[in-house]
Amino acid sequence: MLQQKIKTLARQYADEFIEVRRHLHVNPELSYQEFETSKFVQTKLAAFGIPFEVMATTGVLGMIKGKNPDSRVIALRADMDALPIQEENEVDYKSKNNGVMHACGHDVHTTILLGAAKILNELKGEWEGTIKLLFQPGEERNPGGASFMIRDGALENPRPQGIFGLHVHPGLDLGKLSFRKGRVMASADEIFITIRSKGGHAAAPHLTADTVLIASHLIVSLQQIISRNNNPTSPSVLSICSIQGGHTTNVIPTEVKLMGTFRAMDETWRLKAHELIRKQAVGLVESMGAEIDLHIDVGYPTVDNDPSLTERAWQLANEYMGKENVSETEMRMGAEDFGYYTQVIPGCFYRLGVRNKEKGIIHNVHTPKFNIDENAIETGIGMMAWLGSSAVV
Ligand SMILES: [Zn+2]
Numbered sequence: 001m002l003q004q005k006i007k008t009l010a011r012q013y014a015d016e017f018i019e020v021r022r023h024l025h026v027n028p029e030l031s032y033q034e035f036e037t038s039k040f041v042q043t044k045l046a047a048f049g050i051p052f053e054v055m056a057t058t059g060v061l062g063m064i065k066g067k068n069p070d071s072r073v074i075a076l077r078a079d080m081d082a083l084p085i086q087e088e089n090e091v092d093y094k095s096k097n098n099g100v101m102h103a104c105g106h107d108v109h110t111t112i113l114l115g116a117a118k119i120l121n122e123l124k125g126e127w128e129g130t131i132k133l134l135f136q137p138g139e140e141r142n143p144g145g146a147s148f149m150i151r152d153g154a155l156e157n158p159r160p161q162g163i164f165g166l167h168v169h170p171g172l173d174l175g176k177l178s179f180r181k182g183r184v185m186a187s188a189d190e191i192f193i194t195i196r197s198k199g200g201h202a203a204a205p206h207l208t209a210d211t212v213l214i215a216s217h218l219i220v221s222l223q224q225i226i227s228r229n230n231n232p233t234s235p236s237v238l239s240i241c242s243i244q245g246g247h248t249t250n251v252i253p254t255e256v257k258l259m260g261t262f263r264a265m266d267e268t269w270r271l272k273a274h275e276l277i278r279k280q281a282v283g284l285v286e287s288m289g290a291e292i293d294l295h296i297d298v299g300y301p302t303v304d305n306d307p308s309l310t311e312r313a314w315q316l317a318n319e320y321m322g323k324e325n326v327s328e329t330e331m332r333m334g335a336e337d338f339g340y341y342t343q344v345i346p347g348c349f350y351r352l353g354v355r356n357k358e359k360g361i362i363h364n365v366h367t368p369k370f371n372i373d374e375n376a377i378e379t380g381i382g383m384m385a386w387l388g389s390s391a392v393v
């Protein structure tokens with residue numbers, strides 16, 4: 001049967017795709033600069049005999065037609081970009097691009113989609129419909145590569161009835177998968193504030209407006225928006241993560257800059273909060289005698305897993321992995337540009353376990369020591385091929 005054939009091929013190709021992952025890991029590229037990665041993906045697809053087109057500059061859209069290509073259309077998605085982090089793993093496939101590292105596992109995601117594509121193409125006489133392969137740029141940086149893939153038509157002609165994406169999860173053991181229905185990840189917006197006055201002598205604060213003191217009040221008062229205006233049953237986070245201003249003990253600086261991030265699980269609250277942040281910041285800063293520039297860079301929307309698509313995927317995962325290896329994933333305040341796809345078509349974003357405590361593979365994503373147990377690649381490839389070939393939409 002199909003599931004067994006997929007499992008056999010996933011095992012057979014495991015070493016080949018571990019090599020693919022290592023190649024990508026050695027050669028990471030930052031968001032929207034994935035030129036070599038894109039070429040590599042194109043070369044692989046060409047070698048597998050899968051037609052593709054390039055979009056969103058470095059994005060690649062592949063297409064595999066099975067039996068009755070119009071009967072169902074499924075999209076499978078991987079992100080390709082790396083992070084500005086210096087790798088600290090001493091492995092022979094360590095990043096050779098100084099200060100750039102696949103610290104979010106997007107090398108693994110790209111590898112898994114390539115592996116699934118190879119298997120699905122080989123078995124295309126045994127499944128129904130069309131599968132679109134989305135290799136997207138720029139997941140780690142606003143406005144998000146997913147938005148460019150959509151803009152360039154990745155979800156049209158034909159329009160998929162469902163899209164699947166995965167993320168490696170260092171909080172989950174090798175050999176496990178996790179799913180969650182409904183809203184699974186938060187929206188994320190970036191906040192940039194500059195507080196200005198003419199500055200002056202620290203001994204004469206009455207002749208200026210104290211930008212440092214105002215910034216301090218503002219940071220504290222913004223927290224009140226979360227604690228007093230947000231419905232406490234819906235998670236929301238505001239973190240001011242940078243404060244820059246001043247150089248010495250006795251000069252009130254002309255400028256203090258703040259930067260932070262705002263996360264929410266409710267789109268109505270999200271927009272209301274932007275207004276409250278703006279009103280509060282402008283009112284407070286101006287009432288204390290300074291000027292303000294405030295910019296909210298609107299980022300990714302929430303990731304919403306379609307309940308029925310996710311239910312079916314969960315069921316397929318139970319069959320493929322064994323029920324005991326599939327669990328419910330936790331809600332997270334992290335953000336993912338996969339949310340853009342789920343605004344357009346039903347989507348399911350699931351997690352693949354990559355942790356192995358015995359091997360010391362325990363470090364979180366976005367850290368210099370992040371790594372995966374590469375045995376997860378076989379599972380990832382097989383499961384994605386299984387979902388692509390068998391998920392009913
Ligand atoms: Zn990331």
Ligand SMILES: [Zn+2]
Nearest residue numbers: 104105139167
């Ligand atoms: Zn990521």
